[in-house]
Structure formats: structure tokens, C-alpha cells
Amino acid sequence: MLSFLVRRIFYAIIMLVVVSFVSFIIITLPPGDFMTQKIAELQARGDKSAELRIDEYRERYGLDQPLMTQYWLWASNFIKGDFGLSFEYDQPVATLLKQRFPLSVTLALATTAFTWALAIPIGVFSAVKQYSLGDQIATTISFLGIGIPPFLLALVVLYVAVVKLDQDVVGLFSREFVDASWSLAKVWDLLKHLWVPALIGAITGTAGTIRIMRGNLLDTLGQPFIEAARARGLKNRTVIWRHAVRMAINPLIVILGTETFPGILAGNILVEVVLSLPTMGPLYIEALLTQDMYMAGTVLVFLVMMLLIGSVLADIALAWVDPRIRLE
Amino acid sequence: MSEAEKTTGIVQEENEKEQISQSYWALVWWKFKKNRTAVVGGVMLAVFYIVCVFFAEFFAPYSKKLESEFIEAHPTGLHWRDEEGNFSLRPFVYGLEKKVDTATRKRTFEIDTTKKYPIYFFVKGEEVKILGFIPTRIHLFGTDPDDPDARIFIMGTDKLGRDLFSRILYGGRISMFIGLFSVVVFLGIGVSLGAISGYYGGATDVVIMRITEFLSAFPQEPLFLALGAAVPITWPSAQVFFMVTILLAIVQWGGLARQVRGLVLAGREEQYVLAAQSFGASDRRIISKHLIPATMSHVIVIATLKIPGMILLETALSYFGLGLVPPTVSWGTLLQDANNIRAIRFAPHLLFTVPFILLAILSYNMLGDGLRDAMDPYSK
Numbered sequence: 001m002l003s004f005l006v007r008r009i010f011y012a013i014i015m016l017v018v019v020s021f022v023s024f025i026i027i028t029l030p031p032g033d034f035m036t037q038k039i040a041e042l043q044a045r046g047d048k049s050a051e052l053r054i055d056e057y058r059e060r061y062g063l064d065q066p067l068m069t070q071y072w073l074w075a076s077n078f079i080k081g082d083f084g085l086s087f088e089y090d091q092p093v094a095t096l097l098k099q100r101f102p103l104s105v106t107l108a109l110a111t112t113a114f115t116w117a118l119a120i121p122i123g124v125f126s127a128v129k130q131y132s133l134g135d136q137i138a139t140t141i142s143f144l145g146i147g148i149p150p151f152l153l154a155l156v157v158l159y160v161a162v163v164k165l166d167q168d169v170v171g172l173f174s175r176e177f178v179d180a181s182w183s184l185a186k187v188w189d190l191l192k193h194l195w196v197p198a199l200i201g202a203i204t205g206t207a208g209t210i211r212i213m214r215g216n217l218l219d220t221l222g223q224p225f226i227e228a229a230r231a232r233g234l235k236n237r238t239v240i241w242r243h244a245v246r247m248a249i250n251p252l253i254v255i256l257g258t259e260t261f262p263g264i265l266a267g268n269i270l271v272e273v274v275l276s277l278p279t280m281g282p283l284y285i286e287a288l289l290t291q292d293m294y295m296a297g298t299v300l301v302f303l304v305m306m307l308l309i310g311s312v313l314a315d316i317a318l319a320w321v322d323p324r325i326r327l328e
Numbered sequence: 329m330s331e332a333e334k335t336t337g338i339v340q341e342e343n344e345k346e347q348i349s350q351s352y353w354a355l356v357w358w359k360f361k362k363n364r365t366a367v368v369g370g371v372m373l374a375v376f377y378i379v380c381v382f383f384a385e386f387f388a389p390y391s392k393k394l395e396s397e398f399i400e401a402h403p404t405g406l407h408w409r410d411e412e413g414n415f416s417l418r419p420f421v422y423g424l425e426k427k428v429d430t431a432t433r434k435r436t437f438e439i440d441t442t443k444k445y446p447i448y449f450f451v452k453g454e455e456v457k458i459l460g461f462i463p464t465r466i467h468l469f470g471t472d473p474d475d476p477d478a479r480i481f482i483m484g485t486d487k488l489g490r491d492l493f494s495r496i497l498y499g500g501r502i503s504m505f506i507g508l509f510s511v512v513v514f515l516g517i518g519v520s521l522g523a524i525s526g527y528y529g530g531a532t533d534v535v536i537m538r539i540t541e542f543l544s545a546f547p548q549e550p551l552f553l554a555l556g557a558a559v560p561i562t563w564p565s566a567q568v569f570f571m572v573t574i575l576l577a578i579v580q581w582g583g584l585a586r587q588v589r590g591l592v593l594a595g596r597e598e599q600y601v602l603a604a605q606s607f608g609a610s611d612r613r614i615i616s617k618h619l620i621p622a623t624m625s626h627v628i629v630i631a632t633l634k635i636p637g638m639i640l641l642e643t644a645l646s647y648f649g650l651g652l653v654p655p656t657v658s659w660g661t662l663l664q665d666a667n668n669i670r671a672i673r674f675a676p677h678l679l680f681t682v683p684f685i686l687l688a689i690l691s692y693n694m695l696g697d698g699l700r701d702a703m704d705p706y707s708k
Contacts, residue, residue, distance in 0.1 A: 015545050022542075029558040147693045149640045151647075152682050155666070162669060163676045170669065266547030270644055274667075284550065285648050288557035300554055303547045 008315060012308040019304045020078070020297075024071045027297040074294075078301070084294030088286070093298045096283065101302065103172060104279040107201070107272070108265040110194050114202035115209055115260065116252075122206075123213025124245060130218065138210060145207030151270035154200050158274060170276050172197075197275055201268045205260060209252065216248035250322050257314025262307040356625075359702040366698015372691040380500030385456040388494035389470045389480055392657050394454060396479065396489040398424050400675045401437035403484040410444060420446045421471070421480050436674075445471045445478040484677035486665055492677065495657055496684055502658035504688065506573050507639040511631050513577035514584065514638075519627060521581070522588025523615050527596055537589070540582035552579045552641055556650040565656045572651050576638050584630055591623040625703040632696035636689040643685060659685050 039057065042050040061073060061084070074084065083093035122142075126135040161167045172193045173186070220226065221244050229239045252260075272281025280299055287295035360366055379387045404421040423443030427436050451470035457463050471478035483493040525536040555575045559568055595601065596619065604614050639659075645651030646660025647667060654661050659681050665671060666678040 015542070018542060019545050023554070026554050026558055143693075143697070144690070147636065147689050148686065149644075149689070151644055152640075152685060155663070155672075155679060155682060158669075159672055159676055159679055162672050262547060266550050269550060269553075270648075273648065285553065285650075288553055289649055291557070296554060296557070300546075300550055303550050304545055307545060307547060 005312075005316070008312050012312055016301075016305060016308055017075075020075060020301045021071055023297050023300045023304070024074060025067070027293040027300070028067070028070070074297075078298075083298040086287070086292055086295045088290050088292045088295070093295050096295070097280070097298065097302070100278060100280050100283055103277070104265060104268070104272070104281070106190075107172075107194060107197060107268055107277070107279060108261060110198035111201040111205070111264045111268060112256070112261050114195075114198050115205040115264075118202065119206045119209035120213055120245075120249070120252075123210045124217060124240065126210065126214040127217035127221065127248075128240060135214075138214075142207040142210040145203050146211075148203055148207075150201050150204055150267060151274055153203060154197070154271045154274040157196065157200060172277050172279070197268070197271050197277060200275075201264055201271050204267075205264060209260075212251060212255070213248065216251055217244060220244045220248040250318060253317050253321055254314050257310040257312075257317065258307070262303070262310045265306055266303050356702045360698055363698040363701060365694050366702070369691045369694025369696075369698065372687065373695060376500065376504060376688055376691065380497050381504050383458060384494075384497040384501050385458045386464065386466065387468050388491070388497045389453065389467050390491040390494045391454050391456050392490065392495050392498040393655075394490060394494075396485065396491075398437050398479065398481065398485050399435065399489045400487055401481055401485045401489070402439065402675075403677050403680075404439060404479075404481050406447070406482060410441070416446070418446050418448075420444045421482070423477065424479065424481075443477075445475065445480070447471060447480065483680045484675070486662075486678065487675075492662075492680060495662060496659070496681055499657045499659045499662045499681065500684060500688070502569070502652070502656065503639050503642060503660065503685075506569070506576070506642045506658070507635040507692075510573040510576035510638045510642075511635050513574055514581055514634060515627065515631055517577055518581040518584030519588050519620060519623070522585035523592045523620055523623075525585065526589035526592030527611065527615055527619060529593075533589070536585065540585055543579070543582040546579075548579055549641070549644070552576070553645060553648070553650055555579065556645045559651075561653070565652065568652060569656065572642060572645065576641055579641075580634065580637075584627070584634075587626065587630065588620075588623050591626060592619050595619050595622050629696060629700045629703055632692060632699055635696075636692040639685070639688060639692075 039054055042054050061070060065073075077084065081094060083097070085091070086093050086096055089096060122138050126138045129135050158170075172190055174189050174193075221240075226239060226244055229243045230236075234243075268279075269281035269284055271277075272279045273285050276282060280302075284296060284299040286292070287299065385391070401424050404424065406419045406421065408417070408419055409415050410420075421444075423440045423445060424437040425440035425443075427438050429436055447469055448471070449469050450466050452465045452473050453467045453470050455463060455465050456467075469480075471480050481491050481493070483491075483496065486492055486495065521536050525533045552575065555578075556572065559571045559575075563571070592615075601614060601618055604618055609617075642651060642658065643660040643663065646653075646658055647663045649664060652658050652661050654664070662678075662681045666675070666681075671678055
């Protein structure tokens, strides 16, 4: 187990290094990024303090150095928690992300919770009552749901809320709480706003998860140990939930870490921009549009990190839930 | 020959006939036909391609560039019954009337029910070139060409007074085409690398598989957005268009390559490959003539189900201003106009693009799902 974990984590770190390097290249690729503009602006001013600033940037980011050195400077600072400067906001990237990253994660957690809370009962119902009217309705809805892209759904929700209901769904806080410090009232206000984007983001995932849950449970229900459980005279509910579902849920745990949670975190970016939430999404898109490279690169690496951490955690969780699995 | 023998002869003959005609693809077609959802999906796609991709010029009442003085006019709708309740078989549209909102100092165009303009079919209008080379003045429908005040904006106009319905059809051309084109590139990369990886194995296999693993370590949408942002904004629109389609394929080919590799790995051990090898066929011939065709049924399904995702990624990219930019008309660039609350409040008809996108995606999913069942015709 331990050697497996060490190997797994070692592999994840190598992957992270390669991915962060490629992210760095992608982000530095386009000409005319924000830093070049900023330096041109400072040069135009031409006074003493401006030149000092240019020298400071040059030294800090290794601008006149080769690409590898630049990457090395960036990466080594990254590990220390210094992600560089957002030239658009003139603030460290870390400061900006500190406010937004937790909210993104909260939203992704809420979306995941919605996905599972909706998909597991519906999937179980569909499998237990296979080919019933309810199953067919669930199948049709999940079939349609897979095709609905969350960001277009967000646009439609925005339209219904703004034009038809005259409601405010933009943002995550009411006006009076935006700058307020954290309190119970603010948390309550957040929850009141959070469910809309969380539900939007959950649609596609729910549809897919229903299909997986239904398929797995159908397979499990046909196995001898279920028959044995029934033969022992256990209640139907116990057989389904304690015996069958516990087995059938294992693949969901794997995709929770490798696909569901990181996928939601990344996929929510588009929804977040449409609904202008104070999360990472709008920051990322804005950074890409203005070529604010350190900001964009940091967000991309953060997302990759979540994906890699998720897959390691998924392996551990699976070993814990399913004792038959030997990690060798 | 006795009577009985004759009958058995005929029966045998019929049996043979049936067996000959039931090729794999005939079976696939047979099973596909029975799946109503899949057929509906296929027909809807055919309509999309005919109306948008091939003959948008004919089906759209105006060209994509024609600017009118009606800015962000609301849809005129189609009517058969007027205010007094008179019914006419020929549908008509109401005229538009300029109004100034005294509170917001904004010009708006409201529907004026006193003016009625009947709709005619096959009217002469703007000269356009179908597919860029067949000139025509005939449009499927429109208002009386001799009446200069008559206009038809069944889905309203955008901020430059251009007819949204026409633009959605033209936008569909680019969006549907991008979906198809990037899938071709996607298949090219995915199938060939997957087949090479599976056939040769060894170091080639390891390298290719490591690359796909590396690609899957990236979250897809953010990676695609970052790549889209890396395309220089100074590039001409045609170049951006090709870059976007290639990027779509580059981000996604990994999964396909893995699947093709698996299939080729299994196919490599088959006796017909051994037979081909003993005849001295080259590797290239074995891969392209024997192994890849064997994976086709699988690949076609993956490709069909991939297209809607490609269309959506392009839409998202252009919607956020990182992909195609006006004057290129695609569903994504059309939605760009509706990317703020003001537009959604005052010109909600700009969202008419959304149902078109959803319908196209749904059609592809229906078709792909049906194909998946049909490609395995021996299963019940």
C-alpha cells in the first residue's frame, strides 16, 4: 500500500512538472502579452522609478533569460506560494486567488453534492424498477441532460430570471454582503445564491451518473450474493442499499476523484463567467483575454493539480471502500 | 424432377439470396431504420446541413451583412390572424415603428399592428451567391420586393440592424462545418496514432500512450480556452478558423487513440493479419487495409458522438471572445452579442441562437446513440 502510494504520488509530481511546463509555454506563446505592454508603458514614462520597476520585473521573472530559466524562476516561486503578479490588477496572483479559489471549490463541492444526491436515488430507482414508466422517464431525461451544455443552460436561466421573473441571479452574494466579513448571515446569503449555479453545473453530470449507477446496479443485482442475501430473508431495502448499492457505487467513487470533482471545477468555469460569479472562472477568462499570463498559468496549473490530487485520492478511497482491491 | 424437389430448390435459392444480401452494412442499416429516435436525429441533421451549410443563401431572407435602420428590433413574428380577427391563409408580419423611451433615452422598435406586410414565397431580393459561386436573387420567403418599407425579421435584428434569422443560418454553416471538419482531423490523428501504437508496440507505443496520458492530465475546456487565447488576434479569420478546428482535434484525440490501440492490439493477433504478413504485405498496407477498417464501426460511433462536443467548444470559445471574431458569423460569435445582462434584458431575442445549437446537438446525440446500437447488429 505504502509503496503504491509513494509511486503514485511520485508519478503525479512528474506529471505536474511536465504539465506546468507546457502550460507555461502555452501562456507565454502569444506575442503582445500584458507584461510587454506594461513595460512599454513604463518605458514611455521614462522616469527613474519606472526604470527601477522594469529592472525589478526583469530580474524577478528573468525576462532577458532563456525560456527554461524563466520557467524555472516561475516554478520555484510557485512552490513557495508566489505565483507572480497579475498585471491587470497590479496585485499578486496569490492575493486574488485567495479570495476566489475557496468559492470555486465550494461551488464545485455543492455541484458534486447535487449530482450525487440526484443521480444515485434516481439511478437506483431506475435499476430496481427496470423498464417501468419511471425508469423510462428517467432514461429520457438523462439522455436529454447529457446533451445540454451547462453554459448555454446558464444563459437560458439568466434569461428566465432577468426577463421573466425579474430576479437577480448574478453573483454569489447580495449587495450588502459583497464586502462584508464572514458571518452566519453571509454564509446563509451565499447558500441562497449558490444553489442556482450548482444546479446548472450538475445537469450534465447527473445525467451521466444516472446511466452509470443504473448499469452497475443492474449488473450487481444479477449476482449470486444478492440471491443469497434474499434467501437469508433480508428485507428488500437492506438487500438493495446495504448489499447491492454498496458494490455498485465503487466505479462512482473512482470517477468522483478522477472526473466528477475536477471536471466540475473546470467545467463550472464557463457557467461562472455567464453568471459573473466571484470565482476563478471569470478571472481565468479575463486573464486569457488580456494575456495576463501569470494569472492564467496559475489557474491552469491549479486545475491540473486538482485533477492529479483527485485521482490519487480516488485510488486511496477505492482501496478503503472495497477491501478486495489490492494495490500492488 | 418431382414437385417436392422443385419447391426445396426454390426455397434454397431464396435462402441463399437472403444470405447474400445480408452484408454487415445491410444489417446495420436494417437495425438503424427500426430505431425511430436515431432516424429522426438523422433527418434533422440532414435538414440542418441542407438549410445552413449548403443553401443558407436561399433559405435566409437577407444576406448576413445587410444592415437596416432597425437596430435591435424585436421579432416581428409570423401571423395568420390580425387584430380584428381577420384570417388570411397567407401569413404576414407587422411593421416596425420607432419609439424613444423617455426614461432611458433609448430608441426602440416596437411592433406596429396597423401596418401589415404579407409574406411571399420565392421572392426576388438581394443578389447572393449560393455556396459562393451560384448567383441567385431568389429567396425562399420574404416580403414584397417592390415595397421598400416591408421588412421581415422573424427573429429580430442585432445591434447593427441585421436580420438575426438569416445570420443564424449563416452561423450554422460555420459551426456545423467546424464540427465536421475538426472531427475529420480528430479521426486522422487519433486513428493513425492509435493504430501505429497498437501495431508496433514497444517504445513507439509507450511514447504515444504517455502523450495521451499527458493530454488527459489537463482539464479539457480550460486547456482549449488557453490554446484558443494563444492564437494571435492579428491573424486573418480563415487562418483562425483552421487553427480552431485543429486545436479542437489536438485537445481530444487521446481517448480515441487509446480505443483504436486496444482494437488493433486485438486485431493484430487475428489470422487474416498473419495471412497478409505471409503474403509479404507491408506494415502500411496491413494497418490501412486490414486493421483500421476492422475498427471502423467503433470509430464512426465515437466520431458522431464527438461532433456535438466540438460544436459546443467552438461556441464557448467564440462566445468568450477567444475564438472566431466578427465579421466571421458562427453560433458562438452570434451569442457574443448576448454576453451581458443589458443585452439579455433589452434584446432577449438575441438568444434565439441557443435553441438552434441545442437542436443540432440533440440531433447528433440521437443519431450517434442509434448508430452505436446499430453497429452491433448481432446483439438483441
